[in-house]
Amino acid sequence: MNLHCKAAGIALALLIWFGGGVNQMAAQRPNVVVIYADDIGYGDFGCYGAKTISTPRIDELAANGLRFTSGYATSATCTPSRFSILTGDYSWRKPGRGIAPPNGAALIQPGVPTIASVLRDAGYRTAMIGKWHLGLGVPPKPDWSGEIKPGPLEVGFDECFIMPTTNDRVPCVYVRDHRIVGLDPTDPVDVFDTNPDGQATGVTDRDRLRVDWSHEHNDSVVNGIGRIGFMVGGNACRWTDEEMADTFVGEARKFLKQNHERPFFLFYSAHQAHVPRAPHPRFVGSTPHGPRGDAIAEFDWCVGQIVEELRANGQLDNTLILISSDNGPVLDDGYQDQAVELLGEHRPAGPYRGGKYSRFEGGTRVPWIVHWPARIKPGASDALISQVDVLASLATIAGTNIPKGAASDSLDLSATLTGESTQGREFVVEHSGMASALAIRQGDWKYIEPSPGPAVLGGKSAETANHRQDQLYNLADDAGERRNVARSHPAKVAELKSLLASVRASDPQLTSSGGDATGE
Template identity: 45%
Template sequence: MTELNDSTYVENGQVLGLDPQDPIYVDYRHNFDGEPTALNHPEMLRLQWSHGHQGTIVNGISRIGYMKGGHAARWNDSTMAPYFVDRMRQWLDTIPRTHPFFLYYALHEPHVPRVPSKLFEGKSGMGARGDVVLEADWCVGELMKALDERGLTDNTIVIFTSDNGPVLNDGYKDQAVELAGSHDPSGGYRGGKYSLFDAGTRVPFFVYWRRHIQPGVCSSLVSQLDLAASLAQLTGQPLPYGLDSKPYPDTFLGKSRKGRKALIVEAYGHLALRYGHYAMIPPYKGKKVSVEGIETGLDNHYTLYDLQSDPHQQHDLSQEKPYLLKKLKKIFAKLTGGKMEEAIKAGLKK
């Protein structure tokens, strides 16, 4: 298993290439003496920060927080994509063809800082963000190619999804906003990353199983949480009682339209409710537009939207449908154990 820890690779619990004589120290509040940051050494930057990323400089890019040490183990941003592709291929080579496996392959693109490899640098015509989107597409293609080469595609379910909605300006001046042109990464939906509006909590979700799943579109309401129970049921594993995860294997395989009736969604520590084709956002204190320029969905009163007739969430129904709003409040309180209702009331009184 390979993962990232600040500016290093961690594999099987060990930092790769770490010199024991040069340990890593991390602090998210205070800088270490003598360590360069965007504030005290801006001349070292090759990518300018816009907000929140003014910490320790690694590879000419300032990061969130502060670190020192671990110099031999620090990554190179522009080689991360091919490195992960190679590790993915190497790992698949260790799996016998008839042996069940689970591979979680986390793409780092198009997360910031957006630093494409030389193979894709300048290729999109839309700046670094466009380049790393091309790179992400290549990485997925390499994964599919690796499965094909090993004769695994017909017996492997591939799931492609994301952790949140889109964002252009996410802390660096990489011209993502200026070069987006007419492209709308939110697809016309309201909000984006950090938002309780639908563009923040509705994410891409593709399920592919060659010769088993017919191409199609499903509008059933499901959560990524449901993958755990669904895959467990699909592979004949027992399901513990009381899981938040719900089993919908036939829905994911395109054989059913069954889905959740209600779902709690989250953005930046705030919770909201999806109930059928309705979206209810409780009142919260906070900015209506984030520093990234995204509508957060925060307001000082409950808002209610019918996503079937108003998918772009332009018409608040909270005053027009008081009985429905009352019903959804009760469902929200039940699903959150009443804790969120108490927190909301306390927060609004401050």
């Protein structure tokens, strides 16, 4: 055999060998299901210490998967966290990414890489089901009765069935892909900031409400509940709150059932336990904590329904399920539903201080469970990990790359996510979502930079961690952040303040995808 023939034979053998390896790797790529809870805190599940709220389906996934004890949302409010988990970029780097109003335009612009677009380009079928709240359309407001875009389909999702904003905001309709579901063209939908037609409101008809408001939620009344913003039209297609869980779960199960031949990515964005809490009657009274506790029990059922569908389709073993929450818990967030009065001994944030709207640990340290039987061994991990890292980590697990310049704050912690490494981030940045002030945790130390805002949000009784002085806590011996030791550790304050300044000043466009060992 001459050298050319021999070389050709070797090349062919290598091609077959590597080709087989590539095909085998592609065959082993997991399906991905992200189940994103809303306003559920670190201590709200049984596997994180809850005693009076039963979450058996979630606890089973935790027992057979990996449970993180230092998993973080990027912000303590929903829109900023959702932006960061999907894009791999911190929402606070640019203004205008706070809580999206009812008519808010799309915050993720077409062409911006997301988890969905990266996995879709790698051959995954992608779907968004549930709460969106990242804006839709272009200014001044979406064409609610026409084609509603840009939205999820313009940023990587092949299909979507969504609540446009939140369940306490109008419009109270579902959107499939680009259009309102079941809209009667003779009764078009529109949304306003002020009352356009003198309709009854939560103020004028307060005595007729099914759920009374405590603050703000008193504009248009839909399903006997006051909302934020004014909605006209769409009377035949407005949702019924108590049926929302069944509706979203039904859409999720249909998507899973229809996707057997190729890997899929489902972002299931739940509405529990966001206000107004109106769980299905079969869950009412399932906990001693009123509608909030019952909504968490309903969320556990939703998780179980998704797992049941995966198991029935033979997909569970090779599906990576990630369960987390967009921010920490809140009790009174605008409605009088006895969340405070019926709290009892339950601690929604576990041992941590604060919750939604807060830079204390309870605002962003949230449940974080990963279940993937084909690869993950049961256990627990205290590695630092942030939702901003999900994009880079899933890209690696799926065997694909992130476009250059995208997901600049996202670290590839795929080995951490799957329990193959105990090493996580060097530090985690925490953001309230309400202002530009930040906090940072590195090891056992937590620094909260000064902010002039209120220490407690009026009406919500929610701590913010705002203070005019530096705050420093050692979480190893003060998990509840009660003893500010900034004055006795000036060097540590200076160190963390400098680190936080470098994070804020860094240009994410100059950072390669996945960042480096410092998180930036």
